[in-house]
Each structure stands twice: as C-alpha cells, then as structure tokens.
Amino acid sequence: EDQVTQSPEALRLQEGESSSLNCSYTVSGLRGLFWYRQDPGKGPEFLFTLYSAGEEKEKERLKATLTKKESFLHITAPKPEDSATYLCAVNTGGGNKLTFGTGTQLKVEL
C-alpha cells in the first residue's frame, strides 16, 4: 500500500529563518509528487509537481526537490504569510489518484 509520511508535524520559525519540510514516500510506482499549501478554512492550493529524481522547482521563497525516496520543500527566509499547512501527495496511477501525507503545519513569527 502506498504510504506518505511528512515531518515534522509542526514547525515554528522566526521570520528569515530558513528550513526544510520532509515528505517520505513508499509507493509501487511514482508518477508524480505534488506539494500543496492549505490555509485554515480553505482548500489545498497547488504549489509544485515533481516527476523524477533530481528534479527541482522553485517559486518565490519555496523550492521543492525530489529523490527516489523523499521530497523536500525548502523555505528560504520565510515571512509570516508563509504560515500554512503544507501537504505532500503522490500519484501512483489508477485514475490520477492522490495519496496525501498528514501535512506539516508551519508558523512563521516576526
């Protein structure tokens, strides 16, 4: 069975303090790994898709990387508006089914 584990569950950073979120996965065949951001009371908002080991994608202060066993979401010099829950999901085929991790709740303080 496909499994996705995210760590840490919660992370508190000071503004400007860079860090990384981890997403480890065990799947039979990865067809894509997705990162989403979810703000309280809202739906997940798409950030990145990664398809193969070694791939990297960037958007503003966020950079996502992928290896054969895990993905990292690096946050450089975060701001309070980066506070949210970050969700990782894997697509292993079967009708574009996504299996999600439990998320990392990030809080960035002034």
Next chain:
Amino acid sequence: DTAVSQTPKYLVTQMGNDKSIKCEQNLGHDTMYWYKQDSKKFLKIMFSYNNKELIINETVPNRFSPKSPDKAHLNLHINSLELGDSAVYFCASSGGLGTDTQYFGPGTRLTVL
C-alpha cells in the same frame, strides 16, 4: 472567477438525515473528485469521475452516492448521516486521468449532531 466552487460552505444537520453537497468547476476539466478531510486534517480520496463515468470508488459506505449530471458538475449525496460523517469535504478537478494537477474547491464543513 471561481475555478472550483462548492455549496454549501457549512452544513449542520441531525443524525439520520439525508443531505447533498454540490460542486461545479469552470476550468473545462474532464475529471472531478471528492475528498474527505478528517479532524486530524488527513485528506483521503472518496470518488472520481471522468466525463461523467465513475473511475475511483474507494472504500466508502454506500450511504455516499456521487452523481455527475455533466462533466462540470459532481454532487455528493449522503443518506442516513452518522456522527462519523462529520468532516470537511473537498471537491477537486483535473484536466484528465494522467498526472494532471488537481485543483481544489473551498470545502464544505459538515457537522452531524
């Protein structure tokens, strides 16, 4: 312009009642999904439809019945509501069945009393 919309935003009802949640997307996508997010924020797929055809049907009680009148709409009807059905339900859509990105609606918070 709202891409994926859901109604209602909040739904409070008694055990045993029947209720529906509606979802519409204006992205021109062929595939739509229903997800359930529990109190621990874990998001799990329930159903998906592609061009009005059921594609994914996870282990969901048969009290839950999705209906797709056309490819822009996917509704979720729930019979005989139970306390454990309380959750946030999200609709999503994607261009197709490959590795297309799924775009989520704002969610419907269902509370069963």
